[in-house]
Amino acid sequence: MEHKDVWNLSVSQxxxxxxxxxxxxxxxxxxxxxxxxxxxxxxxxxxxxxxFGLWLIYxxxxxxxxxxxxxxxxxxxEQLHDDFSEARVEGYDWKIEPDGSWDTAQRxxxxxxxxxxxxxxxxxxxxxxxxxxxxxxTARFNSLTRIGSNLYxxxxxxxxxxxxxxxxxxxxxxxxxxxx
Numbered sequence: 001m002e003h004k005d006v007w008n009l010s011v012s013q014x015x016x017x018x019x020x021x022x023x024x025x026x027x028x029x030x031x032x033x034x035x036x037x038x039x040x041x042x043x044x045x046x047x048x049x050x051x052f053g054l055w056l057i058y059x060x061x062x063x064x065x066x067x068x069x070x071x072x073x074x075x076x077x078e079q080l081h082d083d084f085s086e087a088r089v090e091g092y093d094w095k096i097e098p099d100g101s102w103d104t105a106q107r108x109x110x111x112x113x114x115x116x117x118x119x120x121x122x123x124x125x126x127x128x129x130x131x132x133x134x135x136x137x138t139a140r141f142n143s144l145t146r147i148g149s150n151l152y153x154x155x156x157x158x159x160x161x162x163x164x165x166x167x168x169x170x171x172x173x174x175x176x177x178x179x180x
Contacts, residue, residue, distance in 0.1 A: 007045060007155065009171045017047025018177050020068075023060035027070060029109055029133075031124040035060070035069075036132045038151035039111065049174040051155070052162045055120075057112045065177040069111050076110035076119060083141040100136065100144025108136060114162075120147075120154060 024040060034040075043059045048067065051057060061068035084105035087095040096105055108121035117140045122133035132150040137143075137157070148154035159171070 007042065007152075009046075009051075009155075011046070012170045012173045017044065017059070017174075018062055018065060019043060019047060020060045020062045023068075023070060027060065029122065029124045030107070031127055033127060033131060036122065036127075036150060037130065038132060042151050042155075046172055047174055048177045049172050050115075051172050052158055053173075054114045054116065054162050055112055055158060056115070057120075059177075061177050064180050066180055067177060073110050076113065077108065077121070080108055080110055080119065080121065080138070080141055081106060087141075095142055096144050098143070099146040104136070104144060108138075 024035065024043070026034075028034060042057065046057075048059045048061065049057075056067070058067055058069035058073050060070065066072070084095065084102070088102050088105075096102060103125070104123055107123050107125035109124050110119050110121045112120035119138050119141070121136050121138065123136060124133060126134050128149065130150075134146055135148045135151065135154040137145045137147045137154075147157040
């Protein structure tokens with residue numbers, strides 16, 4: 001496991017992450033490969049919580065808990081695909097700007113959501129030699145902005161955009177996963 005310092009995040013009192021090691025090791029994304037290494041490092045270091053007071057990075061939770069990357073992520077991914085498919089039919093090309101394409105939109109897998117309705121998703125059709133996946137930000141399914149080649153870069157993009165150190169210096173607050 002990588003040390004938390006590699007992420008450069010201030011953390012409130014840490015909780016022990018409730019993770020499903022089976023899911024971390026055996027779940028396969030649509031490209032047939034497992035989770036990207038930067039994501040695995042993040043969830044093992046921090047678990048479920050709120051990043052920059054806004055972002056919820058879904059984790060591979062143990063059975064019996066809500067908001068996992070597999071269940072909640074699958075639901076949000078279906079929503080994203082449906083919304084972009086409908087937009088393509090309607091000719092709303094602006095929805096894939098500035099960095100996306102209709103093909104990219106259909107390859108995205110959601111793994112994070114902000115409390116204001118924005119999402120982060122992996123492009124599962126563009127895995128690199130390090131098993132990392134490009135990450136896209138979409139504002140309410142109305143844009144596609146490539147924000148990094150891995151979760152390290154994406155978090156730095158979010159830090160510049162969404163971090164408010166004057167308001168709250170804690171950048172990650174662990175949360176207790178909701179039991180089903």
